[in-house]
Amino acid sequence: MTVEPDDGSTTLRQRMADALRESGDLRSPAWRAAVETVPREAFIPGFFEAIDDPHQTMWRPITPELVGVRERLELVYTDETWVTQLNCSVSAFDTDVPVPGSPTSSSTLPGLVVRMLEELQAEDRSRVLEIGTGTGYSTALLCARLGQDLVTSIEVDPAVAGRAKQGLAQIGYAPELVVGDGLLGHQPGALYDRVIATCSVRHIPASWITQTRPGGLILTTMLGWLGASSGLVRLEVTGDGTAEGVFLGGTDSFMPARPHAAPVLGDDIYGWIDEAETSERGTDVGPEILDPWEGWATLFIAQLAAPDAQVFTFGTDGGPMLHHVVDAGRHAVAIPDAPPESSAVVRQAGAIDLWDPIEAAIGEWRVAGSPSLDQFRISVTPEAQTVWHGDPAGPLSWKLPTIK
Ligand SMILES: C[S@@+](CC[C@H](N)C(=O)[O-])C[C@H]1O[C@@H](n2cnc3c(N)ncnc32)[C@H](O)[C@@H]1O
Known part of the structure; x- marks a missing residue:
């Protein structure tokens, strides 16, 4: 591991770890050590800050050249999602002034990243498959916690994957990075102990279940076409193509997995x-x-x-x-x-x-008394995926659309 010490980054990482512990997102010493080890700035060299405008959201570029090394570093270590790409191509290095646009890539706020990692319940020798490498920051945390040999990460966008690879290499990590559709999993690395997705799915891809060992866990968010997120869902693989899951509550959501x-x-x-x-x-x-x-x-x-x-x-x-x-x-x-x-x-x-x-x-x-989402469960078999409350065959029970 060759993280270069730089002006104040170590202190800022410790401060962010303190804040995440205070908020309850960071709970274990092992993940705290990972947060204190990985420099987030390696994964977001430049990014955009939203500016409130009555007509449309404008995006202010933040790079060391534009705002200064110190201000950019302070912003990197706030618990914010930072947009790293607009309209599938524009980066903060492409403009000196605020621009309009639609976010197409981002670095998820560290609070959510570490909350998910805690909820993943990875253990020392867990083999992990991550779907949605994005900037590579969460991949780096997995490498710091488990060792790069136990980490496989899939990103669908080749340009995004290329930048993540650079960021990881810059701090000395070379996990298995796959460019492709994470909904297919990555059979060569199976069986995994854990699968974690930082993009959202309509149903649980069959590959995630068959590529996870019985007793292994899958953590994801589910999103449908009306735009409602499930919050975090954690499933335990129970056998051949089957899994049982609980909704953990919360309002966390991610962009939908592309297909x-x-x-x-x-x-x-x-x-x-x-x-x-x-x-x-x-x-x-x-x-x-x-x-x-x-x-x-x-x-x-x-x-x-x-x-x-x-x-x-x-x-x-x-x-x-x-x-x-x-x-x-x-x-x-x-x-x-x-x-x-x-x-x-x-x-x-x-x-x-x-x-x-x-x-x-x-x-x-x-x-039924208006149960909240964290009182729902999900049952998966090769034939059907059912979200239910109370009784899987009762009135609060729906089949998910599982067509690819
Ligand atoms: C919110 S970002 C990931 C954040 C990332 N974990 C981090 O720490 O920066 C979601 C990523 O999922 C990717 N993605 C979307 N659909 C995908 C798919 N089918 N397979 C793999 N990656 C996908 C997107 O391109 C995007 O980079």
Whole structure:
């Protein structure tokens, strides 16, 4: 290990470790030692800071040349997610001034990275498969904790993978780095004791289960096309292609794993929604269930009930902003209404009503006492993946879409 001491980095790492212990994210001496060892600056030489702007988010480049060595280093050691790439190509070294853009790569906030590593329950000789190398910072922490020979990491984006490799080499690490689709796992390194994903999946890829030894653990977040995250989910592999998991709670989310992202619907969707012939009725399940600010639970339940639906929030003709749910020729929009008849009206279009399964699922969830996500479980077999509360065959039980 050849970490170069540099101006204040060691002290900043210790300070960050103290802060992460205070926040409860960092719990064990072994992971603390890893956090104190790995210089995060090797993985984010330049990055962007968001600037609040009433019209659009602007991104201020942060590099040692632009802000000075000390300020950049202080920012590296704050518990922040730093955006490292905009629009799939723009880095902080490409501009001297704030620019608009969409983030396409980032270094996850250290608090979440170490919380996940703690929840992974890796032991001294654990062989770990990581999905989503990203900048390589979490890969480096795994190397520091377990030794590079026990670490395999997969990144789908070749340019991102190349930069991670450089960062790792700079501090003396050479784990097995694979460029490819992490949803396929990496058979040559199997069997693994642990699988950890820092991108989010719609269902648990079969390869992760078959490439993990029985008794081994898989840690991931699950995300659906309505945008609701499961928070962390930890599964134990129980046998041939089977696993049982618990939802650990929280609101953590990651960008979707590339083949699991929702298909992009064209702008013609707005015209189609406008012109669709709708039926209208009252409902006790109003639009607030689609609001992530109300917590993930109801949005996650809606997503289980209508797994191929997407949500678009917009207003028409100066009207209020409304959540429109859309799924292959079907559309539903719930609009707040005056009680006591109902709390909302829902307008639906398409051959089969889209709001009905969502409404039924939320109704069952309310009858069961509105359990939070950390009271749900997941059961995986080669035939089906089921998310459930109470009883896998009961009313709060849904099959996940498992088509690749
Ligand atoms: C949030 S970043 C990872 C953060 C990283 N662990 C770190 O510490 O910087 C998620 C990464 O997952 C990658 N990714 C997305 N889909 C993937 C897939 N199917 N297989 C492997 N990597 C994927 C993205 O390109 C991105 O670099």
